[in-house]
Amino acid sequence: MSSLAGILAEHAGREGPLLPILHDVQKMFGHVSEDAMREIAQTLNLTRAEVYGVVSFYHDFRTEAEARPVLKLCRAEACKARGVEALVQVAEGQSRVKVEPIYCLGLCSVGPAALVGDTVHARLDSTRLTTLLASL
Amino acid sequence: MKIRISDDALAIACGADTVAQAFMRAGAEVERVSSWGMHWLEPLVDVEGVGYAIVTADQVETILAGEAESIGPIAEHPFLTRQSRLTFARAGKTRSTSLDDYYSSDGWRGLATARTMGAEATIETVLASGLRGRGGAGFPAGIKWKTVASAQADTKYIVCNADEGDSATFADRMVMEGDPFMLIEGMAIAALAVGAQKGYVYIRSEYPHAIAKMETAIAASAHLVAPFVVEVRVGAGAYVCGEETSLLNSLEGKRGEVRAKPPLPALEGLFGKPTVVNNVLTLAAIPWILTHGGEAYAAYGMGRSKGTMPVQLAGNIKYGGLFEVGFGITLGELVNDIGGGTDSGRAVRCVQVGGPLGAYIPPSRFDLPFDYEAFAAADALIGHAGITVFDDTVDMAQMARFAMEFCAVESCGKCTPCRLGSTRGVETLDQIIAGKNVEANLALLADLSETMKFGSLCALGGFTPYPVMSAITHFPEDFR
Ligand SMILES: Cc1cc2nc3c(=O)[nH]c(=O)nc-3n(C[C@H](O)[C@H](O)[C@H](O)COP(=O)(O)O)c2cc1C
Ligand code: SF4
Ligand code: FES
Numbered sequence: 001m002s003s004l005a006g007i008l009a010e011h012a013g014r015e016g017p018l019l020p021i022l023h024d025v026q027k028m029f030g031h032v033s034e035d036a037m038r039e040i041a042q043t044l045n046l047t048r049a050e051v052y053g054v055v056s057f058y059h060d061f062r063t064e065a066e067a068r069p070v071l072k073l074c075r076a077e078a079c080k081a082r083g084v085e086a087l088v089q090v091a092e093g094q095s096r097v098k099v100e101p102i103y104c105l106g107l108c109s110v111g112p113a114a115l116v117g118d119t120v121h122a123r124l125d126s127t128r129l130t131t132l133l134a135s136l
Numbered sequence: 137m138k139i140r141i142s143d144d145a146l147a148i149a150c151g152a153d154t155v156a157q158a159f160m161r162a163g164a165e166v167e168r169v170s171s172w173g174m175h176w177l178e179p180l181v182d183v184e185g186v187g188y189a190i191v192t193a194d195q196v197e198t199i200l201a202g203e204a205e206s207i208g209p210i211a212e213h214p215f216l217t218r219q220s221r222l223t224f225a226r227a228g229k230t231r232s233t234s235l236d237d238y239y240s241s242d243g244w245r246g247l248a249t250a251r252t253m254g255a256e257a258t259i260e261t262v263l264a265s266g267l268r269g270r271g272g273a274g275f276p277a278g279i280k281w282k283t284v285a286s287a288q289a290d291t292k293y294i295v296c297n298a299d300e301g302d303s304a305t306f307a308d309r310m311v312m313e314g315d316p317f318m319l320i321e322g323m324a325i326a327a328l329a330v331g332a333q334k335g336y337v338y339i340r341s342e343y344p345h346a347i348a349k350m351e352t353a354i355a356a357s358a359h360l361v362a363p364f365v366v367e368v369r370v371g372a373g374a375y376v377c378g379e380e381t382s383l384l385n386s387l388e389g390k391r392g393e394v395r396a397k398p399p400l401p402a403l404e405g406l407f408g409k410p411t412v413v414n415n416v417l418t419l420a421a422i423p424w425i426l427t428h429g430g431e432a433y434a435a436y437g438m439g440r441s442k443g444t445m446p447v448q449l450a451g452n453i454k455y456g457g458l459f460e461v462g463f464g465i466t467l468g469e470l471v472n473d474i475g476g477g478t479d480s481g482r483a484v485r486c487v488q489v490g491g492p493l494g495a496y497i498p499p500s501r502f503d504l505p506f507d508y509e510a511f512a513a514a515d516a517l518i519g520h521a522g523i524t525v526f527d528d529t530v531d532m533a534q535m536a537r538f539a540m541e542f543c544a545v546e547s548c549g550k551c552t553p554c555r556l557g558s559t560r561g562v563e564t565l566d567q568i569i570a571g572k573n574v575e576a577n578l579a580l581l582a583d584l585s586e587t588m589k590f591g592s593l594c595a596l597g598g599f600t601p602y603p604v605m606s607a608i609t610h611f612p613e614d615f616r
Contacts, residue, residue, distance in 0.1 A: 016369075016387050016388045016389040016407075018390075019369065019371075019386065022372070023341075054389065054390060057374065057548075058372035058374050058392070059372070059374060060341055060371075060372035076303035076542075077303040077304065077451065077488055077491075077524045077538070078304045078524045079303070080535070081450075081524050081525060081526045081527075102373075103303065104300075104301060104302070104303045105343075106145065106146070106308075106309040106343060107146050108304045108451065108522070109306070109448075109457055110456065115342065120145050120146075120148060121149055122149035122150050123149075
């Protein structure tokens with residue numbers, strides 16, 4: 001499976017295939033492009049607007065490529081209670097890594113927490129976050 | 137000498153992988169098991185039952201030499217001995233995707249019982265247990281199953297709601313990462329009871345470890361639940377997709393907009409077919425209930441809140457983690473006696489129970505028993521039983537603002553009071569925080585909250601006023 005056609009073939013015949021397809025496309029290409037949306041729409045017999053409507057609804061999907069590494073910093077209540085807002089400055093003091101908000105990683109007893117790809121980080125403080133950002 | 141270290145996401149986030157590797161390099165036999173749920177102790181290393189807390193790789197030699205300071209026998213820790221672990225009976229003890237471990241710890245007994253007694257008696261058992269949905273609404277599981285069972289259709293579905301979006305909740309994650317076969321067994325029993333052929337576990341994308349464990353466990357147990365088939369589907373970062381009809385739309389590949397009810401999903405759910413939608417904890421409680429009987433489960437709890445609740449202690453709390461206990465325990469016992477108060481050592485200012493839609497509760501109300509009806513009477517919400525503790529440095533105006541902001545970010549857009557009201561709420565709170573026309577803006581906010589409460593289709597717009605208004609009611613000094 002190394003192309004959009006391959007992904008589409010892999011999901012042929014599945015019930016409700018659109019989200020799994022979009023996840024695979026994003027994983028492979030880093031984003032879901034206009035061209036990809038058109039091709040997906042054609043294969044699934046949907047309009048391009050319908051596919052775009054789904055892509056734009058979900059926070060996970062990007063329509064533009066992101067060249068920088070991405071760190072998702074949890075900004076939900078339990079991490080706020082453990083001081084994440086004080087770390088936002090640290091995150092904003094650099095621009096090499098894109099820092100995005102995320103709402104809960106299920107690590108709410110050991111926050112502040114962050115996700116980088118599939119790697120989870122907990123007990124962040126400004127030193128740890130600085131080190132983590134520098135390592136990406 | 138066998139070393140056991142959790143491989144759940146929380147333990148890993150706290151450094152468990154590094155510690156496990158260090159033990160292996162030192163020649164020790166390491167077994168990766170589920171988490172005990174004593175999160176403040178992670179990475180917790182279990183050496184023949186004796187625990188070593190917050191271990192780092194450089195402590196490996198001293199631990200192996202028996203020279204490190206231990207916390208004593210883990211299973212005798214007061215945090216554990218005070219619990220009634222039914223759903224979390226295996227926590228800390230078994231390898232999560234080992235069928236051998238599952239078999240040898242009473243696994244599949246519930247399904248075998250259900251197969252012997254048949255669909256009707258299975259539903260009767262669930263009814264007798266008094267089990268209510270653990271996803272928030274507290275609807276009796278047996279009644280939902282009965283509705284789906286009596287619907288006539290060629291296809292029926294079991295959908296497991298594993299979207300767990302509420303801050304301060306992680307019990308679903310711990311089940312999926314720590315005891316996935318139990319969830320699969322619960323789904324298979326549900327399928328047998330209602331006559332479903334296919335099951336979906338809708339897991340939020342923020343849980344990569346849970347997704348991986350569930351996929352492994354589903355593949356390993358496919359032959360045991362056949363002809364029932366289970367499949368994982370991954371969410372895409374939308375909080376509202378935890379609402380059951382939004383979740384069904386998402387599973388169908390659509391925008392996660394909330395559907396009007398009726399029709400009930402039980403009658404017209406996924407792809408228009410009769411569908412059981414249950415939370416992870418609801419389904420995970422089922423194998424125990426079938427194995428031990430409905431009455432045994434109903435013996436725990438109080439009033440109409442039967443059984444146990446895996447309470448999640450989170451936020452600024454000293455002893456955070458998973459505490460499964462019969463309903464009826466008070467908030468104060470959970471926060472102060474068990475949780476040890478704040479992690480910062482400062483005074484507890486308030487707690488939020490039930491996630492982003494739950495009320496803020498001050499310590500003066502800590503006599504509140506954990507019970508669906510008692511909470512509802514206090515304008516509060518048990519929800520998925522997550523408790524976030526805040527110390528006295530919290531700014532409640534900022535928390536109220538965040539509640540509105542979260543609603544604005546996550547609104548599915550279907551109702552105007554939710555979609556526009558929440559944005560308006562953020563603006564109004566910004567004015568209040570800036571000290572502009574405070575009294576008039578507070579009145580406006582109260583009005584706005586009423587409109588959202590009564591003009592919203594689902595609890596996202598409908599319940600966001602609870603954290604906002606409770607913050608204003610209990611902590612007016614933060615707004616003036
Ligand atoms: C905005 C919103 C978010 C929700 N999120 C979840 C969730 O993450 N997990 C869940 O099980 N239920 C969630 N629910 C409740 C579900 O709609 C539904 O009541 C539940 O899945 C039914 O299962 P149960 O009866 O086993 O609790 C949410 C409801 C709303 C309104
Ligand atoms: S209340 Fe909000 S989230 Fe719920 S259906 Fe209406 S717009 Fe959608
Ligand atoms: S609130 Fe940050 S991990 Fe749950």
